[in-house]
Amino acid sequence: MTTNISYYINLRARDATFEKFDVKNFSQECSEIARGFLRKFPEYQPTPLYSLKDLAKKLGVRDILVKDESYRFGLKAFKxxxxxxxxxxxxxxxxxxxxxxxxxxxxxxxxxxxxxxxxxxxxxxxxxxxxxxxxxxxxxxxxxxxxxxxxxxxxxxxxxxxxxxxxxxxxxxxxxxxxxxxxxxxxxxxxxxxDTGWEGYEIIPVWIMQGYTAIFNEVRDQLTEQGFDPPTHIFIQGGVGSFSGSAVGYYTNQLGQDRPKIAVVEPAPAACLQESARHADGRARRIKSDLNTMMAGLACAQPNPVAWPVLRDYADFFISCADVFAETGMRTFAYPIGDDPKIVSGASGAVGLGLLLMLLENDDYADLKLRLGLNKNSRILLFNTEGDTDPEHYHHIIQK
Ligand SMILES: Cc1ncc(COP(=O)(O)O)c(C=O)c1O
Known part of the structure; x- marks a missing residue:
């Protein structure tokens, strides 16, 4: 596997010495309201939270938990x-x-x-x-x-x-x-x-992000019901950053400095969040790119300005990688080891797992692994944000 990943460690995330963006929009109450709204639809039920026990054992970490949004309302994605x-x-x-x-x-x-x-x-x-x-x-x-x-x-x-x-x-x-x-x-x-914002269009993208907090609200209950300790790490996909911003906002609001380490994962040709984080002025950047990636949901050149300040101030890592990581993730979900459940995951849904595998199985990124603090006590939470939303592509990749 090619190991061309690029990463940025965001030291602002844990620096409490300057005034940071207020995450009041992502409170537990707000997640209850969002979940309460979703409950009004007869199709509503929480999507599964799976534990890949055998994979965790093989990779030498304590838990790999996957919130599987491929079941959301029969639409196969969290959105x-x-x-x-x-x-x-x-x-x-x-x-x-x-x-x-x-x-x-x-x-x-x-x-x-x-x-x-x-x-x-x-x-x-x-x-x-x-x-x-x-x-x-x-x-x-x-x-x-x-x-x-x-x-x-x-x-x-x-x-x-x-x-x-x-x-x-x-x-x-x-x-x-x-x-x-x-x-x-x-x-x-x-x-x-x-699902993104611009000057003068800021309220609706906040509502979108608040809607996503229903997912984290479900996770909170499921962790308790299934007897898991809270995650130490979250790997979450970034397109314009609304979903990851919502997660970072929610966990920061809930847990402050005790929140899990959060890594935002992007495709290399569409790493606008990482690029923005690299600039000390804190402004979001629109990248020039052909956005040529099979991770269609993440193929964005410009961060959502409503989500950006949350990520800028509180996300710990910005990591980008090539399509091959998503492919590996898709196949690992599709052909689980031991008694682990099979998970149907499209390209944008699987990249977090692909990246995790690379970090845990490949010495090339020992430094990043160390900085992430990944070890035998790690409890990692991943989000399978989509199933086979493009079935033809899905089958092509998993049969390779
Ligand atoms: C399947 C999937 N995962 C992740 C994302 C990323 O979400 P955001 O653009 O809010 O960063 C998207 C966005 O469309 C998506 O479709």
């Missing part, structure tokens, strides 16, 4: 937790009601129709966020128009259409597609629900 919560918050604000009173009931659907008419929600997406938004729009009887970047897999577009969305193909990458949506939305009256 719907954020897109649906943001849509729910939008409706609650428009109607002037509490989010706790928003549910996809016939009553509320009629109220929305009579008071707000038929709304059209839109976003630019490589797949999973759009799928979540289309699903939520359908549940609330509304319309979704989804702009997809070039190279989006046919299967992902078909899924959007199945969920009643109108798909508009662009010739741009993810970031330029977002720019296009920003231009088009005011002309059409479409309401943008994007």
């Amino acid at each position: 719907v937790t954020g897109s649906s919560f943001a849509l729910g918050k939008f409706i609650s604000e428009k109607l002037g009601i509490n989010i706790r009173d928003v549910s996809p009931s016939q009553n509320l659907l009629s109220t929305i129709r009579s008071r707000l008419g038929l709304l059209t929600f839109t976003t630019g997406t490589s797949g999973n966020h759009g799928t979540g938004l289309a699903w939520a729009a359908q549940k609330f009887g509304q319309r979704a128009v989804i702009y997809v970047p070039k190279g989006a897999a046919a299967g992902r577009k078909a899924k959007l259409e199945q969920l009643g969305a109108e798909v508009r193909q662009t010739e741009e990458n993810y970031d330029d597609t977002i720019d296009l949506v920003k231009k088009i939305a005011p002309q059409t009256g479409f309401q943008i629900i994007a």
Whole structure:
């Protein structure tokens, strides 16, 4: 396996000597509200938290726990937790009601129709966020128009259409597609629900990130129910950084300096979070790149400015690696050892495991392993953020 990874150790994360970004938006209460909202859907159930016991034994660590979002609402990815919560918050604000009173009931659907008419929600997406938004729009009887970047897999577009969305193909990458949506939305009256932010568009991306905290709320209960000690390490994928920012915000809010060490993992050609962290001025950077990676969900050139300050101030490590790490992760999940469960994981979902394997099995990164403090007492939490959202690609990789 090629071992070309690049990393940045963020010393700001544990430095308490300067004023840091406030993580009040990611409290336990907020995660309860988000989870309470998700519970209103009949499809809701917590996604599994698996323990890969035999793999942990083989690699010489105490636990490898995997929160498996491939089961989320039958949509095969975590993103719907954020897109649906943001849509729910939008409706609650428009109607002037509490989010706790928003549910996809016939009553509320009629109220929305009579008071707000038929709304059209839109976003630019490589797949999973759009799928979540289309699903939520359908549940609330509304319309979704989804702009997809070039190279989006046919299967992902078909899924959007199945969920009643109108798909508009662009010739741009993810970031330029977002720019296009920003231009088009005011002309059409479409309401943008994007999973990233920009100047003047900051509230909805916070709601999206708050929606994701429902996942960490579930993990908290599952750790207790299953008798696991809290994790010492989290490896979490970074695209624009909303998901990782939400995790870092939640664990910092809950545990302060006692939070696990958190490593944000990106594809090498799309490591905009790592690049931003390397600059002492603390400003997020848009990288120039072809974003050529099979980790479609992580192929982003620019951090979400709403998530960025959280990551900048509290994420411990930024690590980037090549596609081959995701491939190894996918196959390791697909063909488990011993009694470990089989996990279906797409490219963006599996890279954390691929990286962990490399760190624990390959001496080339002994220094990083040491800095991460990975040893026989480590309890590592991973997030399988997607299943086979692109089945053709998934089978191609696991059969290699
Ligand atoms: C499967 C998957 N994992 C991780 C991410 C990364 O999330 P974020 O862009 O919030 O960093 C995405 C984003 O679309 C995704 O689709």
